[in-house]
Amino acid sequence: MTGELSWMAEYAAFAVMLGLSMMIGLYYGCVEAKQNTVNDYLLGGKHMSVFPITMSLIASHISGITLLGVPSEIYSNGTQYLIIGFINVLVIAIIIYIYLPVFYELQLTSVYEYLEHRFDTNIRGLSSLIFAMSLILYIPVVIYIPALAFNQVTGLHIHLVTPIICVICIFYTTVGGLKAVVWTDAIQSVFTALSIIIVIILGLIQIGGVGNMIRDNQEGGRIEFFKMDPDPFLRNTFWTVSIGTTFAWITQLGIHPGAVQRFVALPTYNKARKSLIYFVLGMGVVKLLTGTIGMLIYSKFKDCDPILANYVESDRNLLPYYVMAVAAKFPGLTGLFISGIVSAALSTMSAQLNTVSGTIYEDFIVRMMGIKVSELTASIIMKCTVVITGMICVVLVLVVEKLNGILQMAISLSGVTNGAMLTVFTLGICFPWANSRGAMCGMLASLGIMIWIVAGAQFAIINNDLKFVEKNVSIAGCPANITFRNHTDFSGLDRINEDVYASPNVWKIYTVSYMHYSTIGTVVGIAIGLLVSLLFPVDQNIDPKLLTPCIRKLMCSEYKNKQNLNGLKTEEYKPVTQDTKL
Template sequence: MENPLTTAGVQFNQTENLAHFMFGWPDYSLFSLLLLVSVLIGVYFGFFSKQDSTTEYLLGGKRMGSFPVAMSIVASHVSGITLLGIPAEVFHHGTQYAMCVITATLTAIITSYIFLPVFYKLQLTSTFEYLEIRFARPVRILSSVLFTISLFMYVPIVIYVPAIAFAQVTNLSVHMITPILCIVCIIYTSIGGLKAVVWTDTIQFSVTVGGLFTVLMLGILSVGSVGDVWRISGEGGRLIFFNMDPSPLARNTFWGMLVGMTATWIGHLAIHPGAVQRYLSVPREIDAKHGIVITAIGMIVVKLITVFTGLIMFAKYYNCDPLLTKAISRTDQTLPYYVMDVAGHLPGLPGLFLAGLVSAALATMSASLNTVSGTIYEDFISSWIPDSPKKEAIAANIMKGIVLIMGAISVGLVFLVERLGPVFQIALSTRGVTDGPMLGLFILGILVPWANAKGALFGGCVGLISMLWMVGGAQWYTMQGRIKHDSLPTSIDGCPYPLNETLTIAIPTTTSPTWTDPGEEPMILFQISFMHYNIIGAAIVVVVGIIASYAFGGVNLESVDPDHIAPIMRRFLPPRKYAEVSLREVPPSLLDVSSKK
């Protein structure tokens, strides 16, 4: 395979772009049908199912099954960032992300045996309530604020991704599509509660997987065969599974996936209120563990499909990169371009795929809105509502109102996302500010019996400030163009466009971080890969929290409730002392009566 890695001089005619790849009526029909089904599910559970308490609204009455709960978690995790970002990541940086097989396995084991036993035993509606009973209310408030900020940084990105993809194949603008998608999601989430979210997620996830498989097969046929895809990817240097570079500056390595991504997924699946909320919606702990196993398997399948889709895209465009030809303006548009290229001649199929993208976004947004409504109510509003027989019904209505308000704010924030970079990198980077410190607080509570409230609060604040400085500095230098990770090389040698005037296009060949002015090299901490942000944030909180706990007087281990500690750490707690209660002396007359009988 010819793979020119030198500078090329080419001027392309804009004959091949997305303008002529437009939706037809079958595409619009399938797309609209999915949105209608989502709304109808919300209406059904909102008006024909019991939704008059926080248990019903947030936990589905604890009668949910393991499979739909697992599919809901997977659907919530597999957003448009996954479907668009990972194939583009593989196309430009190789297949190191395929090591998510190990990441998912480790996450499932850690969640099942460390975090789940504690949360299921306590049966708390909000996971942040755990931090209050383990430490103190200020720690809970800190974590709730971190979580809310995290969602507000994440949800707009999630919604923007399918909106920009949909705008590529229609005459509608992103600013028109985004409110429509958000309104549909807000309606079925606010009306139907967790039951609507879980069942809608399950249906939407099925559509997503169906679209992915279909596009996958068409792509393989367009390239030739699976063997051709593998051969071209190998020759193009995309088959990277065990990059053992120990440097934390490398963009993505085996260690980044093993350590950094595992910490990220634990934050999303083990302590995330939305995931824990679903674990508690099943009747038994063993059912929750079954759900975690199904979740891990589902995530592995979907992630590997997206990785292989990236390889197919490279095999198809390795010698005519649509980004270099200006057919697309962002790397995240590579997948929609590819879909319209291989499936645009089949009526309805592009609509099915776009419906899958939108489904993934709606699933993530609905789960986030449902979760943040419960978090805000439990942590900031519940204490202000007087106890009364109608408190549960009032709470459910308040949470529905919170969903409406938070959804509207998310719509507004979407318009800021247009200024961001590649969605895969920016999503992990921005959430690294808050998710790492949050994970550190829960690790302190569940795995460190010696930590106290003052130490946890101090460690959490130090972790937040440190990550805000590190991530903020890295993003600043990145926006200034002084730090960037160049992609692996592609070619324009095989493009069918006629050559006119010469345009020099430099094709980079390195994936190491570079900067424009060697004399002003950014601090090395700002060059650390975004894959490590979560583990760094958590480590800062844990280390500082332990030191601060001892500095503030330590903790009496006898006062620590074993139910608040992971089973593997309870051995370090002293045996619990039980108060002696004297037995009441039995009168002799009763003994005589008993003996006569």
């Protein structure tokens, strides 16, 4: 009877979260019934407030990749990754002073419309296509990881869990639009926060407090924040994490359609700026909390590594296994944890589906196909796009099952396109002499080089020609009657540095830190884009509104920025020409 009550408590916590998500979608889609225009569906009618937008941004960036990946990263490789919580302050400044003023002033439904105004339709089309494909490939990863956790805790098959999660997410995203996405994200973030906090409290109680946790991790060599070696081939150092994170997060916050869409949905520029600041502060707290869980996992299993002891298959199973170990005596807590993991996945998936529907509609259906429809028909088209995209993502989960790793895999995959996207927008916003030919060459060069590097590294990893050194673990406290898994075998591989072993057949570039993928893609793309633009100059008239404010002042002394971004007053601007002298 006790076991049955525990089972019911676990599923009740999960059902409450899913039920609330569906109710919000029904409310905004049926009761309020104001999602029948493009503006309402994508921008919430520009009546959103700072709190739900901030919570939505945080929730949409806290996927199962964060909740499961960061603790396993800390457990296996130490705390160096957590330095990103401080580096994000630099990211805020860059976005606020360079990217956000341009996009908020233009008030574009699709951020890729900017590229058509600044360059041409070919640049816009290619960028939109790359973005749409990257999201369709990313969403299945987001859904699969929490489904795996749900499977480990409840025993339900992954292929049964993923369709249920996806159908609910597709439903409230389709019916309710941005308002439903934002408010469900805000509520789901509560489930996520509760699950994280409760797991931390229970873990600290079991090991005897924060002091014991810090001591255990120091003795185990886990705590390090200022590994200052500049070698770009070391997996995690202060420089690889800080520089790589800066480029990656500028892409995710400064030019990502989902983030820009939410900032534009706010009624004033000051509120958009506040939302960005609060978001980065919130993400810093989340990284700290998930990092703490990783340290707690090490304190709990410092004498018996669950992977070597064959208790779990890989590091992606560490957190669910840990939660079951510390929360088994409390009915409902494991269900709350699963609700938090699934909530994170739902919020990320809903945000991406809403974003990709707007991108496909604006950049392909309207622009490329030249179809002009009523606002009601446009809303229906975007809702159908959400449904179709969601169904594709459910099918692609079958492919994601074959992939290995969590955090490194996710960062590596995003690194393929991050550089190309940041290249084209930075060329447009910061370099008035950059032209469409240069932007196209820079973007394609970045994309091609990063596909080569990332694919080469991943194939080397799959073939066991590239292996990474993790922190030492112990099996001294494990039961004597179990069969242990073999340690990583580095025989036949050359030691590249203290973190990496590679076969002599592996090219040196494949061993560069995965954190630098976005950095390399961006630097290469901008360099080639500027070089081509200078070699093949084109006469062009550029509206100063397409340039970041500091560049406007440098390029056109006649231009005086009297525009109040809060009120969005319009003014005639003198175009900046290719021949303007600095």
